[in-house]
Amino acid sequence: MKIQETKSNDVYIISLSGKIDTTNYRSFEEKIKKALEKESRFLIDCTNLEYISSAGIRVFLMALKAINNKNGELKLCGLREETKEIFDLSGFSDFFDTYFSQDEALKSFS
C-alpha cells in the first residue's frame, strides 16, 4: 500500500493506493493519528484503493470517531466498486460522506 499526503486549503488529503489489510493497516493508522494532532478536516482519496479488509475498515472508523470528537470533518472520495461493496455491506457508507472525485469532495467542505 502507498500513502500520499497533501493539503488543499485547510483540508488534509490522504490518497491510498493498493490494498489495506492486517499487514499494513498500522502505517495508515499512524499517519492518521499523527495528522490528527494538527488537522481537523480530512479527505481520504480511495481512487486507487483496490482492496480493504476489516482491519483497514477499523482504521476508517477510528479516524471518524477521533475526528468527530474534535468536531472536525472526514470525507471519502473515489471508492471503487470492490471497496464500495464492503463499505455498503458493513453500513459504513451511512457514516461517511462519499464523493465521486476529489474535486467534488473538496468543494463540499464547509
Add this chain to the structure above:
Amino acid sequence: MTHFLTIPEEIYLLGLNEEGEPLQSFSYRRNIVIAGAVLMDLALQNRIDTDIKNIIPDNTQPTGDYVLDEVLNDIKNSGKPRQITSWLAEISHRVPVLKDAILTNLIRKGVLKVENQQVLWFFHKRKYPVVEDNEITEVMERIRKSVFSGDIPDFRDIVIISLIFNGDMLELVFDKNEIGKYSNRIEQLAKMDLVGQAVSKSMKELTLSVSLAMKTKELLGIKNTREKMDELVETMKEKLNVEKDEDLPDWLQKGTEQYKKTLQFIEETGTNEIIYDPYAKKYKRRQYGYPGAGRNFY
C-alpha cells in the same frame, strides 16, 4: 489494550441467569454465537483478518487464552483463507468442549464460583453462580450506552452488539420497548462487523436445518427415547386399564428407579416394544402372540 474478559467470556456471561445456569432460550444459538465471538476476538487482536467472505490467517502468535489459541491453531494450520461461515460451523461444533475452558477461566478470574448441589435424588448437579455481577453489569451497561448515545462506539462494543443482534440475543441486554425504539440504531451498528453478519447467516441456516430435521422426524415417525417411553406408558395404561400414573407398575411410573432403567433399555435397544419381567428382573423385547407362558409380565 487488554481486557479482563475475552469476548467469548463476555458473551457467555450474558447468556447466564443469576444462578450461573445457561438460559434455555439461548441454548441452541449459543454455539454459533460463541464461535463468532472467538473469531471476533482473534480479529481484534490482529491474529486473523476478514473481508466480505473469508477469514485470513495473519499473526499466529498465541494470545495467551486457551480458547482463542485452540481456534487460532486450527486457522494457522489451514494456511489459507476460508469462508467465515465454514469456520463458524467448525468452531461451533467444538464449543461444547471450549465451553469448559471458558468456564474454567471465569472461575479462575473470580467471576463465577463452583457449587455442588444435590438437585434430585439420583444425580448431583454442579452450578456456577456469579460471584458478583460487576462484570455482567459492566458489559451490559457499556453495550446499552453505545446504543443509546448515538456516538460511534469502540469496535469491541460494535462486535458484541453485532453478535447479540445477529445471534438473536437482544432481549438479554435490552427490554422490548428499548429494542423497538432503538431498532434502527442497533441494526446500523450490528451491520458494521462482517463476522457478525456471517453469524446471522449461519443462524438462519441452523434454524432451517433444525426445522427440517423436526419435520423429517415428524414425517418418518421418528421418536426420541422420552417420546418412545411416553408412547409405551400410554399403550400399557390402555392394556392394563389404568388411568392414574401411580397405579402403573414401577417400571412405567415416572420418578422411580425402575422407570429410569426402562428408559435406559429403550435407549440401548432403540425400541419401546418391550416388557419387564419382575420375577427375573429383566427387560425383554416383546414377542407378539407370546404373552409369557402364563406369568404376568406387566
